[in-house]
Amino acid sequence: MEIINLHHPIDTKAIHQGPIVLALGFFDGVHKGHQKVLKAARQEASKRNIPLAAMTFNMSARFMFQEEHPKELRYLTTLPEKKRLMQHFGVEILYIVQMTSAFAKLAPQLFVDQYIVGLQAKTVVAGFDYTYGKKDIANMANLGDYGQGRFHIIEVPKVEENGVKVGTTEIRQTLVETGDVATAKKQLGYPYFFTGIVIHGEKRGRELGYPTANLMIDETNVVPKVGVYAVECLINGDLYKGMASIGYNITFGDNRERTVEIYLLDYSLDIYGEEMTVYWHKYLRNELKFDSADELIEQMNKDEEMTREYFKENSPYKEG
């Protein structure tokens, strides 16, 4: 996949030369709705025998319109993760537009002229609710008027799961942030994941009989609710099963920092400094405050049983 960063106004020498099919969206999460857009776009690209390009942005437009401070923005996928997923779903050219005032203020007609016609899109594919400026004027219903016959439009209808629209906000707020990672997996079409680096913790885990890899993660990642989860972890190309704890280690004192830590089943190597991708499969329980380390250990034994049971009954990639 070729990645082309665009800054407004675009340098026409830096773009792909030749006709393309262009999929439009912010694509945070690359969920089942996004996947349907990409699938329709891929089919169109094969039919026309031209490359499939997608356009996304380096940041959500929400901070441009001061709806949210950039520090508060959380994403299901960071840019590197989004790139991996877009490549996986068949995108050949990924345009990443830098979200600047100059770009965000573009009138719809100029966006269409410069970023659709200007990129030589022969067909544009987007979801039914895609907007490229103010909702009431820059929507799919008006795209044809701005296009004036210069490209075809494929509008992908709403994708629903159990009667609810599959959407980034829904997956983030009502699923991942409430701990319901199992339903998030259904809506994403893959288990929610993020990547971090294994750092040193307080060295207590090994004394408890459960050494944990403490993760330093990108602060823009959506983090599941505090609790214990069945997870899978990718380390250096190998996948391991494990149980994760997101919490404040409340058994060992108050006002501690939140940690994301993982105990890997049947594993005993030193992995400090390794990059680890955690796939969140199932919420097991809330974090509890125990009166002694022994009681915590007893609970962790049960967690381990539950985790092994979960993976025995659920082949992780069966769904989605």
Ligand SMILES: Cc1cc2nc3c(=O)[nH]c(=O)nc-3n(C[C@H](O)[C@H](O)[C@H](O)COP(=O)(O)O)c2cc1C
């Ligand atoms: C599966 C699992 C469940 C956990 N559950 C709890 C819990 O309920 N309450 C708690 O205070 N800490 C819990 N922890 C966190 C432990 O307190 C923590 O892993 C331990 O203190 C080691 O910390 P360290 O990695 O900094 O050495 C859990 C950890 C794991 C791996």
Ligand SMILES: Nc1ncnc2c1ncn2[C@@H]1O[C@H](COP(=O)(O)OP(=O)(O)O)[C@@H](O)[C@H]1O
């Ligand atoms: N089964 C395992 N799961 C996770 N980490 C393990 C495992 N076995 C060994 N380790 C190693 O032990 C370290 C965790 O030990 P721990 O006493 O919890 O120290 P820390 O507080 O630094 O995390 C991990 O970072 C990793 O290098």
